[in-house]
Amino acid sequence: MPIPEPPRFCPPAPAGAGPFLLSINPADGSQAGRVAQARAADVDGAVAHAWQAVRCQPWRDLRLDRRADVLYEIGRLLRAEREPLARLQMADSGKPWKECLHMVDSAAGSFRYYAAVCETLQGEITPARGEYFSMAIAEPFGVIAAITPWNSPIMNEAQKVAPALAAGNAVVLKPSEETPQLALELLRVCHQAGLPQGLLQVLNGSGEEVGAALVRHPGVRMLSFTGGTETGRAIAAVAGQRLIPVGLELGGKSPHIVCADADREAALAGVLSGIFGSAGQSCVAGSRLFVERTIYAEFVAALAQRTRALRVGLPDDPGTQVGPLISWQHRDKVAGYVELGRREGARVLAGGYAPEQGALARGAFYMPTLLDGLPAQARVCQEEIFGPVLVALPFDGEDDLIEQANGTAFGLAAGIWTGSYPRAWRLARALEAGSVWINTYKQSHIATPFGGFKDSGIGREKGLQGLRLYSQNKSIYWGLHTQPLSLG
């Protein structure tokens, strides 16, 4: 019997009953946009509509190739609209133009990838031990809550929404208040591509109010969170109480290691882009630099020179290498860490101030900063700053390196620059990190699982595991008995 096309007329998502939420462009303080602000009371409606969409649409039971068609179309439309979406992204987040294009392309890539992966959602026939036939199949959870931070709008959302939809769920998405516009654009594109109404809901509101209400809502069956470790811990505690699964992509303080036998030029470029790309507002930023003591002074001096030469500028200037931070409040936090470092005895080898002249004085800019002279246990070396601040530390031999590099609560990523592949292998195995880059840094794509060790998270997004994160197993037994079942 042919499977009917999904009807398109489930009730629309609530628009948010509260006042407006303003998005401020951190490059100059102008208003980037205005969206309806949801309140805690809107969560009930969003979750109810999402369940209604799950129940009244055949999405869950739609042939996987048909589900894939919709996901593929979302990816195609995102790609077709990359420039206008990137422009909006640039105003919302202040990221430089090329990075904004990358975010949109990455989001499109996630939908294309999960369109293909969707069709791998196959069950298993398990070897039976009796007169029955047994199988394990993947089932969606129903309604999933996805909560995202501000540092990679649309990319982070797509990384959750694409696999969650591919697995047959509905998603209620709460993006960061700082960057509220791209998630709404994603919603529009999803509907344009034919995603049945109600399967994706977007609630723009505060984390403490709307996010917390969403996490506690009894209709939400699984939580997928990306953000800071302390928020993640609070969300995991609620998930623990509610006994629902949670995927957590949290913060980092990633070690970036340069051995004496490394290609110096390649390592310098890798270290610079590893920390100062996205103005350091990246969960995998290589924010702790470990350099082998024999080359420490020379390497750090060259790095300081290149750090000072980085072009800090407006996001739409093609020459800009480092844009503004997300907000003035965040800049104050970053500056506060540098002051703390100074008080703890750091030498400031580059940066360490906010520009006060010209166009940059109007934005939330902070100069790329290099500190050294601190012990590995200093707060600046231990806590996530999430800004353009790199701390350099020397090491003597592999044991010392591993002890220092693993000596934080985090375990998200690590980078190693060395000419010796046996050494790279030993270090990569010993480092407590979810991703390790050898003679490269911050490479990432949707087909390779991503996530953290220790306080950097639970579970893996992306890749085939990323699809399984949003499914639960169901085992089914089919009796083939020749005799009635007996008690004995």
Ligand code: NDP
């Ligand atoms: P936050 O943890 O402050 O916020 C993340 C999201 O959670 C926001 O949407 C926020 O809402 C919401 N939120 C806040 N409190 C609650 C709560 N009690 N219940 C439910 N939701 C809540 O992180 P940031 O937005 O500041 O993002 C930066 C952090 O994200 C860094 O630590 C970074 O390392 C991490 N990150 C991790 C990644 C990874 O893949 N491992 C990738 C990207 C970032 P709102 O802010 O709107 O109030």
